[in-house]
Amino acid sequence: WQPTHLFADWFLDPDELAGKFNSKTKAIIINTPNNPIGKVFTKDELQMIADLCIKHDTLCFSDEVYEWLVYRGHQHVKIATLPGMWDRTVTIGSAGKTFSVTGWKLGWSIGPEHLMKHLQTVMQNSLYTCPTPLQEAVAQGLLLNYELMDQPECYFTSLADELEGKRDRLAAIVEEAGMTPVIPEGGYFMLVDVTALNQDLSHMDEDEAYDYKFVKWMIKEKKLAAIPVTAFVGEESTKDFEKYIRLCFIKQDGTLDAARSILKSWTKV
Incomplete structure (x- = not known):
């Protein structure tokens, strides 16, 4: 028996990606770590996407629900932290993925006020309720684990x-x-x-x-x-x-x- 495996180091072709952007492009959705491939985008790859967003004045919706599940040899980078990207990026997180409570159906979005106000309008008219006790539990879990960050107990x-x-x-x-x-x-x-x-x-x-x-x-x-x-x-x-x-x-x-x-x-x- 000879073990055989591949790696999730697939990459975006720079020319092909650039060819998808034009004057009509309003937004790009990215997902890192990626489902289903399991790829974690490198900082250089995210910078390539950021450069295109800035060049074409495009919004970025960054699905980062698996941000804590990154394995040795790889690092999660938030595209919103790159120069010029905060004002045009909405970052999406998930309590279900972060704390393994997918049945709670809770998540969050992070971004500049001028974008978040529109998300609040959509949420107000599309969701009936979010249980307050579960939201408080998620908030406490985040606070506790941020204090323990990089420690074995985290x-x-x-x-x-x-x-x-x-x-x-x-x-x-x-x-x-x-x-x-x-x-x-x-x-x-x-x-x-x-x-x-x-x-x-x-x-x-x-x-x-x-x-x-x-x-x-x-x-x-x-x-x-x-x-x-x-x-x-x-x-x-x-x-x-x-x-x-x-x-x-x-x-x-x-x-x-x-x-x-x-x-x-x-x-x-």
Whole structure:
């Protein structure tokens, strides 16, 4: 057995990205650490985006809900901290992702007053309620962990350390089963290339992308759940991504053990 894996060090092509901006471009949405790839944008990449935003007078909405889940060798940089970007950037955070309480459905946006006032108007007319006790709990959690920042007791630090171990374990499991993981730099999802399994799905709906068919087949036949990656891309990119599925590794060890057992028995068939 020879382990094989890829890395989530994919990058934006500078010329292609620049070609997407013109006088009609109003805003760009970025996501770092990225879901589903797990890529953490470097400062140089963010500077390239910032330069284009400034050149074309474009707003930036920066989805940074996984900002604390960044693994060794990588660093999260907020694009709003780059020169000229604060006044044109709205940064989005998530209590669900930060504190593993996704059922609370709480988040926040940070930005200049002239942008935030419009978000407040939208929120006032689109949300019925946000539970005050949960908001207070999130605020206290943030205050406490900012005081503990970079210490072992800090939840942000301890969770990232724990998940890095789970990431590496899941990567070893899927490699052992003959699949190729894309090692994420941040977040808690992992892309897996299932090409090597060569699973025949010709009996299923021909109009669906291969990853959709593979995931449905795997849930029904193997009792193992995943997400089809083409759910995240446009039609023009389907062929490039339908060989991947997305697995989640923010799981109890017993769940990872069960996944390993399923994959081991699968490869023996």
